[in-house]
Amino acid sequence: MNLILAVILFLLMLYIDKKRGLKLFFSLAMNFCILIVIFYLIAIGLNAIVCSLIGCFVVSCVMLLFVNGESVKTISSIKAIAVVLLTISVLIFSVTYFSRIAGFGYESYEEINMFSYDVKIDFTDIAISMILISLIGATVDSSIAISSALYEVHHNNKELSRKELFLSGMNIGRDILCTTTNTLMFAFLGDFMTLLIWFYKCGYSFGEIVNAKTFAAEIIRILFSAIGCIIVIPVTAFITAKALKKQDTSADNGTEAAEN
């Protein structure tokens, strides 16, 4: 069934744009491979948080450099993503540490009961890496949208100051934010429907649902994806505005030096 779906997707992408579609399909396949490598490295017992941080960074480099090519926009985006990843991982670490959402809730016991639970790997780390990896897609998405839009703005009006550039970046960010929140939220609802049905069938009360591990884990995961894409907006706007202005001054200096 997945094969048929994949073929349909591929054909649709080709219909929209042959070159881009091909590139996109290829980059998705590449992301899948990187993802499996990250998962594998975590599973053989390397530090899960470090693995996923490096993995996220590699993924964003691939997505940005491969699909969009090297430029001021992509470099600024990558810098912004690195900053966001480091900041947010501190937040994620503390929330996961306190809320104890690691491991599996009761609903999953049937799925995992064929395994031994003595696996000598701390599932707190696994939960943190899961949140980190799931937010990278949305974060890269909003980051590149802002840096390319800012690049266009700057290109069309070179007179804008750094502050004005930053503010227009925030303006663009606002629109992206709303749509991305929606996308994330529904992706999560679909995933979540089965879980809620199960809670219902088992007669869970509202209080029990809210405190259940699986429920909390899912909500925290999706909220962090949204938070990642919120934080990346000002960071990208700031870094890109700075880089664009710096590029200008160095270009000016270059021409002045040549004139002298």
Added chain:
Amino acid sequence: MKKKKITILIIILLLSAAAVIFVSNDDFIYSQQIMKITDIQTVDEQIQRNSMGLNEEHYTRKITGEIQNGSEKGGIKEIFYEETFSSVVTDRFRVGDKVFVDGTDLQLKRDVYLTIVISLFVVLIYIVGSFKGLLSAASVIINSVIFYIGLHLYINGINLLFLCVAEILIFSILSLILASGMNKKTLAAVISVMISTFVMLLLLLIVVKTSDYKGINFNELSFLTVPAEDIILPELLIGSVGAVMDVAITIASAMSELIAKNKDISESELNKSAKEIGKDIMGTMSNVLFFTYLCAGLPVFVLALRNGFLMRNYIASNFSLELARFLAGSIGIVMTIPISAFVCIRIMKRGAK
């Protein structure tokens, strides 16, 4: 303007603080017994070797706590709790934690942490997104409530697929009106979402009927008492509707801009620019879905590999459902591009004449 923003921000911060304080003291609402841990002693420590030769520490803890609610309020309780290093199914409790007590089973009270993260989200979305950000947070909340009501109806015996299609209609109308107001743009976007949903539904039904779910592993849904086949289709639909809405409104805004700037623009030109915009969004959006869905497979993957399962065999089964979700969502995204271009041209061009 700036002053107003700061005032609202302070109000939000105060409300969040109030919510957090309330939730950390809401023990009286719960009918289950809640205990606050005052002391944890390790009474036994064992090392167990599993079939892979890994040494796992098992601890038996004596957990002492004070009961916070109910008839035994103020009483002291002692419970022996077995915990493992990996915490696959157990939790590592600490002094000061509040836990639900059910026989000898302990479950952490997580509502406080949820409230904190939700508050963080609302505060950040307001700082960055201003009022518009708050509106999108509100639409998320309203949609969740509708979703919750919908599930109630399902439990009472209404067909899930029908319910989901109805919910998608309500979701899209509400979210799109909240996001961009009542205008022709929104109308075009709503109609595009509807058509895309129906086409998606048809397409998925055909794929499902021809392949009979071959290669999809329903293990993940094994906890359900209803057949997984009934759930999967609605799930795929709901999962993709957010992305479909996103694409529809992006295309509709762009089309209305183009028509506003140049009333004489031809249909083929509009079609071309829709594809141009679609090209850019389909890549980033499918990446969003890709990571959101696929990373859900990580914990089981780790567990399986640590149990000596072969990776090759495991990828095929472990990721099948997540992959199906991702593929369906991406198909939705890409399909909506031409559909919404078509709808926008019909609606907006006619209005312009």
